[in-house]
Amino acid sequence: MIELTLAEIAEAVDGRLVVGSSGATSATVVRGISQTDSREVAPGQIFFARRGEETDGHRFAGSAVDAGAALLVVEQEADDRVPQIVVAESTIALGRLATEVVRRVRAGGELTIVGITGSNGKTTTKNLVAAMAERRGASVASEKSFNNEVGGPLTMLRVDAGTRTLVAEMGASAEGEIARLTAMAPPAIGVVLTVGLAHAGEFGGIETTFRTKSEMVRDLPNDAVAVLNRDDPYVTRMAELTAARVRWFGQHPEAEVRASGIDSDASGTRFTLHIGDASRPVVFRVLGEHHVTNALAAAAVGSELGLTLEQIVEALEGATRAARWRMEVMGGRDGITVVNDAYNASPDSMAAGLRTLAQIARPGARTVAVLGAMSELGEYSIEEHRRIGLQAVRLGISELVVVGQEARNLHISAINEGSWDGESVFFEEQDAAFDHLVRTLQPNDTVLVKSSNAAGLRLLGDRLGEAFA
Structure with a gap:
């Protein structure tokens, strides 16, 4: 995370600063990343005490301080050995801090934000895009499946002045959640993979899922890029909802980034990758023909990030699995x-x-x-x-x-x-x-x-x- 004073953090999260017995002042600088799990706190980091359905993070504020937390963000005053910022709701404060950090880094550097959503394939595509982003400089990508109102901001807060690419997986269990994440970190490249029945019980049906996933591209400006799956009829409809330039991927003949000659076995999948008029063979070791869709989405993003076709193929062929416990x-x-x-x-x-x-x-x-x-x-x-x-x-x-x-x-x-x-x-x-x-x-x-x-x-x-x- 970038360096911020306690006063700047308090202003960003709309909170009240309490320095307690720490000896700190409003000008004290904090630079550690944020955590919401006291067991993962390292010296110098910020601990956000969240109230959950099963437990209350305030119970573990002391443990976070023992582990070296430099700052607590709380809804009620807790351990006064370190500074505290008291807020109305810790989860909202986490998102506000992420918004401010991303805003400052975008204003002062060359940060490109890639947002990825879809009913299936988000994590695989995120990992492939992250491998490509590393070829253009320092990058930050979502860890594990950090893609919700907590995991998203935690990822965003890892950016600093040297970060060139933020690859953010953005999921949702209800309408409005992707829109909140894109407001925190506005994508220059917004990717939608599929619209399916994942989380259908929470969304209430396929049309609600469509509306929710389309939040990724609805607010993109006209200088952004919407990377859309031409093979998915619901995703195809999203081209009408965005002001951004559309980049199609898939096996459809209209897709600029497409695959042909797909052949799968237990060692992986072989196909020819086409980007415009250029093509190269790919030996993709991620198991499952359905992951070719994710590879094509990542290739489209890599192309938008300025990678050559050779660099894109190298990144795809360097992947050995989708992710832990995925094929x-x-x-x-x-x-x-x-x-x-x-x-x-x-x-x-x-x-x-x-x-x-x-x-x-x-x-x-x-x-x-x-x-x-x-x-x-x-x-x-x-x-x-x-x-x-x-x-x-x-x-x-x-x-x-x-x-x-x-x-x-x-x-x-x-x-x-x-x-x-x-x-x-x-x-x-x-x-x-x-x-x-x-x-x-x-x-x-x-x-x-x-x-x-x-x-x-x-x-x-x-x-x-x-x-x-």
Whole structure:
């Protein structure tokens, strides 16, 4: 973070400065980044004490001070050993400070902000864009899936005077949230990947999802760029909603950044990347044909950032996985391949994972799909889990292992479709599923582990990867 005095921070967050017994003054400078978890605080950092549904960060203010926090942002006075700024709401204050820091860096330097949203693929695309941004100078990118009202500002606050690119993943669980993030860090390049049923239970339907995701491009000025997926009909509609120049990516013939000759197997995906009239072959080691869409989006951004086609291809070929627990290839003993893709799951990504499983299996070898629940689908949950069960059978997946009561409809659907002779099995608990798999997996099997993060199957995927390492 850039250097700011306590007085400047208090003004930015609309708070009241209390120096307490610290000996500090309003002119004291703070330069450490911000944290909302007292366990992650390092010396010199700012601790924002937030009230959550399960706990209250004010309870841990003392621990943050013990860890070396230089400043507390609180809703009520806490530990007076360090300066405190008292605000009405800590989460809002966090966003206000991020807004001010980004404003100052943009005014004083050459900061380019890239915002990325979509129902699927945000983190993968963010990681690919970050790898490209590093080639043009110092960059900051969202860590993990820091893309909400807390994670977004924490990422933004890491920029300083030398940062040339901020790559910000921007997610939402309700209308207005992406607009708030883009107001904090106005993108010069706004990317929309897909509009699907992820979080449909919270959004209330596909049209609400469309409106929410379109917030990424609605307020872009005419000197900005909207990078849009020409293959997604909902994203295509967003071209009518933005004043920005539109850059299309996808496999559609109208896409300026597109792919041809796509071929996938267990080692990754090969395709030819076209940017305008130029083209180059790409060996993309991120597993799954559906990730080509993310690669194309990243390539479009890389081109807008001024990278050459050779630099873009080099960055794509340097990626070995989408991210932790996202199409992560594990195992190897007896030719058994475990693909752990259980960090997130929506109907679209679940379907894509099953198609990938069917595509990458060795000829004549078995495919095993270990599936858990897809969260946050609301009224669509039963229908979408049933649809995935049907798809698993129709793709000819050799065995379906369904884990967790919330995913049971998936198992029932597979049985009703015709998977009745042990091809689909159901387990309430992960331990039972693990024991079954260790006992029954055969040489050369390919196993996909897929669920939403809340279902926790990523841990089962790790156990299987270790068991067959």
